[in-house]
Amino acid sequence: MLDSLPEVWNIETLVQLGLLGLAATLALLGSFSITRWPQLNYSPFISPQVTEVYQQVVKPYDGLLRLVISLFIADLLLLLISHNGELRLIEIPLGLTVAITGSWLGNRLFKQFFDVYLLDAAIKSGRQLNSELLILSKFIANSLIVVIAIIVFAQTHQINILGLVASLGIGGLAVAFAAQKTLEQLLGGIVIYLDRPFVADDYIGLPDGTFGRVESIGLRSTKIRTSGKGTLVVVPNSSLTQVSIENFTGAKKVMALIYLNFYQPISSEDRAFIKQVIMESSTDIFGIDTQSTEVSFRDLVGKNELVKTQAQIIFFILGSGEVSMDLRRQLLYMASQNITQKLEEYGIKFHIEEPTIYVDSPITI
Structure with a gap:
């Protein structure tokens, strides 16, 4: 009977079509997962501690979690059958959607866990709490989730991300030697934008006696309108990253x-x-x-x-x-x-x- 099928409809093609249909079904189920999936009760098999963590952290995003899992399985099935051809045009956007949605969900789950458990544990530890360190830890964890999502997407789509980073690094070294001072000022501007020791309209003081209102923050320099004289002082951003800045407005x-x-x-x-x-x-x-x-x-x-x-x-x-x-x-x-x-x-x-x-x-x- 199989011999009577056209050559194009061989066993491999039928398997691919079956997997494609399964992927489409899972994606469709995932799109309705928030309201249509039944609420399963695993409490007889799970400890009360795990159940409590699920209720506090995962439950608010339960529907989105099921959606991401369904889309992930659908994308995985497409990866198995879309080695080349038109299916790649479907799989790549779906994989990118899974990576973005999954990283966003990971950030939301970590934020929920951080707010519910880590802050409470930090209070009960009896040690002095540095809120800036907690914020930094939160930022590092969220960044790590995004980096993992990027690496997984790149590896599953045969993108040599390590080689790409290495090639960019070699090219960057050549540019760095050619424009060292300019890059130093540009990096100083990036540091100021990220660290935000001051923003426009803040009143700041510098160790050399400069005091005034910040008029603008550029990529290479910052303009300060001095108090009293009203003159405009242009300070390279690379210099601002190496001195103590007293912010009178930001406090x-x-x-x-x-x-x-x-x-x-x-x-x-x-x-x-x-x-x-x-x-x-x-x-x-x-x-x-x-x-x-x-x-x-x-x-x-x-x-x-x-x-x-x-x-x-x-x-x-x-x-x-x-x-x-x-x-x-x-x-x-x-x-x-x-x-x-x-x-x-x-x-x-x-x-x-x-x-x-x-x-x-x-x-x-």
Whole structure:
């Protein structure tokens, strides 16, 4: 019977068509995975810890994860049958889509794991927390996910990425020797754009006495309008990356107000103990000005003339950017949870008034 089939419809062709149909089916199922796939319950076979991690980290992106898996299997099947020909025109865009979507999903999953578990573990470790180091670790992990996706895509499509990088490196060396000073200034501009020690309209001071407003940041130089004289100073970016820069605008100080409402009057001894717990809970958070932390108590008369005590806590959060400030707010929130846990262990009942109030506090120049 197989001998009666046309030559073009041989066994290999039929297998390829079957795999192509399976790939199309998986891609179609993946496109409807967010709402159509059944919710499977593996709890009898998985430990509670793994189940909790799944619920906290993976569950919010469950539909997207299934979509990526379906598209990945479909792309893998296409790779097996699309050695050449028109199927390559379908497989390459699909593979690129899988790489981009997969890396984005990986970044989202890591962010969820970072926010839910790593920050809490850092708080409970009892060591001083450097929020800038946490941000750097987060950036490195996200970059590593993207690099892995690029390498996997290149290797599966016979792209010699290592050879490409090496050839670019040899050509780059020749250009570097020819324009060393210019490249040094250009790299300085890139460093300033990435590190962002200042932005346009910031007031900065340099070690040579230059003080003024940043008018523009170019690839080779930065223009500063000096205060008083009003002259324009052009500074090479390579010089700015090697000196200490005092940024008067970028410094931020936010006052966080937290209210603890106790269910009964608090004695002076308990007030001293509560203040000690609060101060110790915020000492290890880098970016909290612990010397400016204030704790005050007052008695409130409620219904039926019942006297209750309220504690007002003022934290001062120092930061240099929105990402840093947001992360330190998260750390402060976890510190407040530790305060709650420690006080409840000693039988002190209260609740934290929501929400926490944040007020911008100017820094005196």
